[in-house]
Amino acid sequence: MPPKATRTSTRSSARQKIPSTRILEQIDATATPAREQRVATTPRRGGLATRARGAERPWRTTHVGRAASVGRATRAVTFEPVPPAPPKAQKSVDRPVEALSIPCVSLEDQADQLVAKLASIRKLQEAKSQRARLIQEVKGNDEDDNDDDEDAYDTTSNGVHVVEAGHRRRATSSVGPPRTHGWDGKPLSIQGLRREQGKKDLQRELKRRGRETPDTCDAQEYMDSEEIDFRVDPAAPHDYIVNFQLIVRINQAKVLTTARSDVKRSVVSNEGFEWVDDALQKVIEERIGDSDSDTARHHVAIKSLSGRVPITHEDVDDFGEETLSHAIKFTIEAKLQCADLTAAALPRKDLKRKADDSPALTPGERNDRTKQLRAQHQAERMEGYRVRANQLENLHNEWRCRDTSCPNNNQFCYFNVAEKPNAHFKLSAPDMDSWVSAIERADTGVSRYHPGDDMKARIYAKGPITRGQLESNKLTPAQRIRESEDKLADMRIKCEELRMRAEMSRLQERQDDRERRREEQEEEAERRREERQRQRDRDERQRQAEAREEERRREERQRQRDRDERQRQAEAREEERRVQEVRVREEAYRRQEIVHLNATRSTQSVNAAPSHQIPTLPSNPLPSCPFDSQEDEWNVVDAFFVYILSSVANQAARTELEHAREVAATNFWTLDDLKSMGIHNSDMYKEAIGEGLPYGILRTFGRRVKAFKSYYRASKQRREEIVAAERRRQEEAIRGSVTDQS
Numbered sequence: 172m173p174p175k176a177t178r179t180s181t182r183s184s185a186r187q188k189i190p191s192t193r194i195l196e197q198i199d200a201t202a203t204p205a206r207e208q209r210v211a212t213t214p215r216r217g218g219l220a221t222r223a224r225g226a227e228r229p230w231r232t233t234h235v236g237r238a239a240s241v242g243r244a245t246r247a248v249t250f251e252p253v254p255p256a257p258p259k260a261q262k263s264v265d266r267p268v269e270a271l272s273i274p275c276v277s278l279e280d281q282a283d284q285l286v287a288k289l290a291s292i293r294k295l296q297e298a299k300s301q302r303a304r305l306i307q308e309v310k311g312n313d314e315d316d317n318d319d320d321e322d323a324y325d326t327t328s329n330g331v332h333v334v335e336a337g338h339r340r341r342a343t344s345s346v347g348p349p350r351t352h353g354w355d356g357k358p359l360s361i362q363g364l365r366r367e368q369g370k371k372d373l374q375r376e377l378k379r380r381g382r383e384t385p386d387t388c389d390a391q392e393y394m395d396s397e398e399i400d401f402r403v404d405p406a407a408p409h410d411y412i413v414n415f416q417l418i419v420r421i422n423q424a425k426v427l428t429t430a431r432s433d434v435k436r437s438v439v440s441n442e443g444f445e446w447v448d449d450a451l452q453k454v455i456e457e458r459i460g461d462s463d464s465d466t467a468r469h470h471v472a473i474k475s476l477s478g479r480v481p482i483t484h485e486d487v488d489d490f491g492e493e494t495l496s497h498a499i500k501f502t503i504e505a506k507l508q509c510a511d512l513t514a515a516a517l518p519r520k521d522l523k524r525k526a527d528d529s530p531a532l533t534p535g536e537r538n539d540r541t542k543q544l545r546a547q548h549q550a551e552r553m554e555g556y557r558v559r560a561n562q563l564e565n566l567h568n569e570w571r572c573r574d575t576s577c578p579n580n581n582q583f584c585y586f587n588v589a590e591k592p593n594a595h596f597k598l599s600a601p602d603m604d605s606w607v608s609a610i611e612r613a614d615t616g617v618s619r620y621h622p623g624d625d626m627k628a629r630i631y632a633k634g635p636i637t638r639g640q641l642e643s644n645k646l647t648p649a650q651r652i653r654e655s656e657d658k659l660a661d662m663r664i665k666c667e668e669l670r671m672r673a674e675m676s677r678l679q680e681r682q683d684d685r686e687r688r689r690e691e692q693e694e695e696a697e698r699r700r701e702e703r704q705r706q707r708d709r710d711e712r713q714r715q716a717e718a719r720e721e722e723r724r725r726e727e728r729q730r731q732r733d734r735d736e737r738q739r740q741a742e743a744r745e746e747e748r749r750v751q752e753v754r755v756r757e758e759a760y761r762r763q764e765i766v767h768l769n770a771t772r773s774t775q776s777v778n779a780a781p782s783h784q785i786p787t788l789p790s791n792p793l794p795s796c797p798f799d800s801q802e803d804e805w806n807v808v809d810a811f812f813v814y815i816l817s818s819v820a821n822q823a824a825r826t827e828l829e830h831a832r833e834v835a836a837t838n839f840w841t842l843d844d845l846k847s848m849g850i851h852n853s854d855m856y857k858e859a860i861g862e863g864l865p866y867g868i869l870r871t872f873g874r875r876v877k878a879f880k881s882y883y884r885a886s887k888q889r890r891e892e893i894v895a896a897e898r899r900r901q902e903e904a905i906r907g908s909v910t911d912q913s
Contacts, residue, residue: 278655285659346374368411377675411436411499415443418504419454427454443501451505459509471503562607565619570598579636585622594635602630727822738813745806746890753894757901765909808835808842811879827868834862842876849873 349367352358359367413434419427429450434443572584572595583598605626609617617623622630812832819825835845838858847855848869859869 278652281652281655282659285656285663289663346371346378365411377671413439413443414500415447416500416502417447417450418502419451419507420504421454421458421507421509423506426458447503455507459507471501559607559611562610562619563603566603566606569619577636584636585627585630587627591631591635596630596633597636598630602626734813734816738817741810741813749890749894750897753897757898805836805839805841807883808840808845810883811842811845811876814879814882815875824868827865831864831868834859834864838862842879845872846876 349364349371350359351364351367353363412432413436414430414432415434416430417427418425427450431443431446434446567583570583570585572579572582574580574584574595577584577595579595579597583603584595585598586595606617606622609623609626610619614623617626809832812828812835816825816828816832819828834840840855844855847853848859848864849872850856856869860866
């Protein structure tokens, strides 16, 4: 961000563009005494103004520099039309214009001569480029490019570099130091120094880029052809040098004073303050060591372009980016306190003081309220200066005239399309100051974009800028020749600059294309590697999922086989028990039948035919309920859960049913209890819900109990048929044995 230096930058531009004004000064200096009496030279801000006196000259002439025609903050200068040429009878020998040795050559001839000179320069450049390429092919690129301090080139009067005798030909040349004085011999302003430093930085950057490209020789030939004046925007930020100075005091004794002047603005936050921290840490390690120390404060004085005096801060982190952007020098003073390095922790006079309740101060520190207020007021003033500079800079950026048809182009104009279309009004330095003051006072209707009614009326009262209002007087032949030469020189410089920039752009594009292709190849390879890795990860996850699914299925099949095996074993045990009971009853019945037969045989005759009938086993009619009163209902409940689990495949449902089976066995529930659980808000329903059984399973118990009864009745009937068949077989066996005995 450019500093508050509007007038300074304008003066620097005026000093660089004042050769015509110096000629006028020489002309006025060689005038006759009579003319010296008639003309009085009065210096003014921004140029030289001559004021005519007396009645011998019927017109008034005002000579101003070019800086006066660009709307600089100066006093108003009267501009009048160019007077007619004096008659030939008034020509005298002592006129300053006739004393100049100006060749009688027209502008067209001068232009032809300059074009021919430019053609010869280009031929010399081409020959030099061919010579450099030949040397590059023979020797190779083995020159020392880093040795830029030696100057193996000399400059001729035409601005072309040639090789001195006895020096080794090199592919690059060094960049000279920046200029500190203008063409008129006066020192440059701060803005001018920054501009010159920016030019040299740009030249070094272009030379560095040229050395990094394959066509280094061609690029360097364009840069070494002649001294090119790069046009750098003054408003753009530049990477200038910032000075650092470090002062370290331990117990009010100065132990270190060092400085550094090679830190650039772009690395101040990193390299500059890291250097300060390293130096301070080194002093602490050398002087204090492991002793306890206390940092009283960090006193930082910043010399900035925006203020008149250095800015003082108590800590390095107190200032912001706005102050840092304008800083050109940092003076850092660190004050440390170490009790081990003093004769006593406190001064001798503190031993005689009486104890009080006031807080103890740090050794060596003063409770000076006036000093604190003075520093605070100074910081507030500096902050006000910075705010005002920022406001003024915003106004400059907002109201800079960009209209090329306006005489006040690239200066400051106020225009309002709604009120006065196609009219520009010049804004002077007092107008800008008044505008900034109104913004600071927060006047009604005043902002960065609106000056206010009173100020707008004053600006309108001056009248709009016209074409002849800011133009200077008619140029002399010498001035016209010099102006044409300047234009041709500028054109030649611009042509060479455009040519060099085009070549550098071509080389940069080639380098960018190579970088882009390499990056695309690397990105494609990286993408393929990532895709392969992702595919491998997906395959691995799929294999693991399949393995887990197969393991789960295997475990499920094993659990199903175990449940089926337990169910078969339970059914086999139950069947074995019932068969055993049938056998016991059959054995008892057989014994009773034998006793009965023996008694009958004793009473009847032997020849009589046996007329008795073997009684059959009593059979109970098929009740509506498949369960007998003699059966164990709790075993039936367990069989009911086995029946349900055999038809359920969902693992979550099986888990809940297993839990319900355990709860039913623990609470000795019957089938009627399970059936009544399906009734909402019943006693068994509430008890089951209290045991943590889900309502979805309880709701299906009624339907499942009904289906289980049919299943159980059919199973029981099959078992009874088996028992009846076994009984008939045994009866037939008994009859056969009785017949044999009889």
